[in-house]
Amino acid sequence: MPRPYVITISSEKGGVGKTTLATNLAVYLKALCEDLPVTLLSFDNHFTVDRMFRLSADQTESHVGHLFSEENILTLIRQGEYGVQIIPSCHNLNSFKPQAPNDEQLAEVLSKVNHDGIIIIDTCPILDPYTRNALYAADRVIVPIKDAPSLANCQHLADFFTDHGISRSPLRLLPCLIDSRIRYSGPFRNSYQLLKAYAINRGYRCLEGFIAKSPKVESLATNPEGKVYSVLTHGRSTEVHLQFSHIARQIYLEYLEKGPHRMSEVSEEQRSRTQKLANREQERHQRLLDHCLCCGQQLDQSLLQKAFYAETSGRELCGFIEENCFYQMIFSDLYGEQKLGLSTATRELFRESAQRSYFLMQRQENSKIMLVRLDENGETLSQRTSDIKSRGLLRRSTPFLHNLLEHSFAENDQKNLLLLRQNTGVNGRILTEAPYARFQTVFSRARLDYEPSEDIADSTLNNPVFP
Template sequence: MRAMKNYPYVITVSSEKGGVGKTTLATNLAIFLKALDENLPVSIFSFDNHFTIDKMFAIKGQKTTGSVADLLLETPGCDLLHTGQYGVNFIPSSTALPDLKGSLKGPMVLARLLANSNIPGILIVDTRPDLDIMTQNALYAADRVFVPIKDMASMDNCRNIFELFDKRGLDRKSLSLVPCLIDERIKFDGLFKDQKTLLKAFAINRGYRCMETFISKSPKVESLNTNPDGRIYPILTHGRGTDVYGQFTALGQSALEEFYGTAEPRSLLFDKWLTEDDSRKKEAYFARLTGLKSECLACGAQLDKQSQVSYYCESSDGASSGFMEADCFVEFLIRAVFKIDRELSADDPTRLMIAHTAQESVFVLNPGDPEKAILDFHRFDLRGTSLLKKQYSMAVAPEQDEFTSLLQGSLAGYEGKLRDAFLLVHPVNGESPEAILLDENYRELNRLKKKIVAQLQS
């Protein structure tokens, strides 16, 4: 058997319409998969809050620790698995999931968590009857998605799942419709003789893949979920002799065939992508680090570990970047911008106010046309909202003033002339100023720069 250790093959069961047999499909498929291959690890968890998973698989007297909520909070999936009935592992359900929706920043979170989950074999994910962010994550992480349909209304709802796949650039081939709760007593005149044939024809006409296997409506099976014992019984043990038993066997065999035919599950591919992406991020980060000027852009002194760095500077053309010490930039603001000639002590209220304001602002120094010797000075808040715009005269070469001294260190071009660019000054954490160059922070900086550029050009 092909080794699947550490990287689960994920089957997601999803439908926006309730009452189509979604959870019945998920739970019984898990049991049949385990029965068809006793050596295959099979696990299941649910993003729904009805606790059917727990009722079916928890062993009486079993103490459970952790839940699917902990999975979303970065606990490794393998540490949350509990050995359940019928040999199926399960992660306990949770009522705290609605509170965690805001923590899922996009549809790729679960894919990352499962890539690092160390869960072996096949993992089945049961979803809520909607397309919320958790369902989207379950769909994105899946190698195979089973979408149960029982009528035209549930088929119409499938459109949203297919559109989501198209929007995210996912392969539609991983989506399979499974006709469920089909009443075989209903017959039609004409080309389409029964419900399953009609639903399959409509599915094919819409470009959907529909399984040959279907799940019949069965009073016997329905009684397994609603009975005086208050328990949920599986079809494997309590539905022998029914058509549904054979149908789940066929569906399980089809799923196993796809599992065995998958050389690399999506979780493994995603892990490779994460590794490669992490490597790319590190390379880009070190490239940005090595491009930094070694001296303070304001005073020209060499920067070292004792330097009180508080500002990151970058030219709009990306050709130069570096840091400035806090006192140097504040002194620049005092002299060049506020035109204060007298000395201000370290505890002077005016100096403290300017320093505090600077730490909550982003500055742009735009020399524009150097021939006019006019500089546009802008102050924005940290979200990119314009707060101030003023113009200042600049010294003409070879003369120097505070503005030209600062800009020469970052915008100097051919024959000492300033390049057609502006200098952006952004506050940083003095404890770790280089953190602004990390991938996520640097992307945010570029988004801010783009917003500022749009305002400068308007």
């Protein structure tokens, strides 16, 4: 499947020439190879890309923000001037998409798209989630540096790669806006040589050459037509024209030589992540007992749909309790339904709220059982301790609970906790990654709140801290 080669232009310093480089690089690459698809997009809100390349007013509402939704991104691409394709910019990405994408999202979208050629991404001067996405997806990151502060800022970009455990080899620095009138005595004769020496000294790699500061180039963005003109068409007399040609040729040769390797890496990462998740889910399934923990009946798929999943704090026990058995155990064994005479409405209310709750059970001294109802965050909603001995802990009088206790807690084991949750997670499968992770989060919280520590348990054996 053809994959795109992604070039991200990034620097945390504003006004270093990112947009000028991104837009002109697109034009020069296209001029170098007419058949090469070149697509340009910007996560900045200056609309330079649109002003420079848009052929006609676009009636559709599509823009770069839609790259993060499930849409087929090929529908976002518009044909623009100079043969360059663009994806329209967005006025305010943060208000369009209040929930910031995670750093891998764009790479995952691009790795699945059937699109070849080069994609150039212009970014804004902050390491916001959109810049981070553009960095994560990049085969090549070009960082314009114009002075010592912009060079110092490169450290954050390098850290980004280290933090994500990926190689920082895509990074290349490029001295930009170099004023050739400035001369130094000594080994480094101008600011280009000085910046390059500083960069190499700090362990960065640079593209060959630099981009000079030119009044002509600066003027290309300001004219009565409100257009932004390219250096190739309107600044051929400048040295910047030669410099952009040189940079574009380097990039094109690299593209031919290495190809779009980042997207293949991302696909491979995704494949192994999916495999890891599947293995973890399989391990959870292997730990399961195959029968209902309360009545011993084999559980088929239809019963599992609404069964309650139960796990002890040490994972000695993992299994399901049939829905009816669970309610019988609560109403009859623990609440003593006959004695209390629970109304149908109370039971219905309980059933309804049980779908959104977790239940924690703990065996306490003198055959007391504590039942705590927790919300989705593990916050205690209600708590009740039942004295089973007073009802006689007999198979006959509390059969469901009796069976469960036999499975889960050793006699007098006050440390172990049992957490239960109805199997209504994503797709009704609590053992899949996200619902199971939530289950574990709630369990950790419950342990902090209810698991007695060694010292407390020993010293308060006859005086429970958690009545």
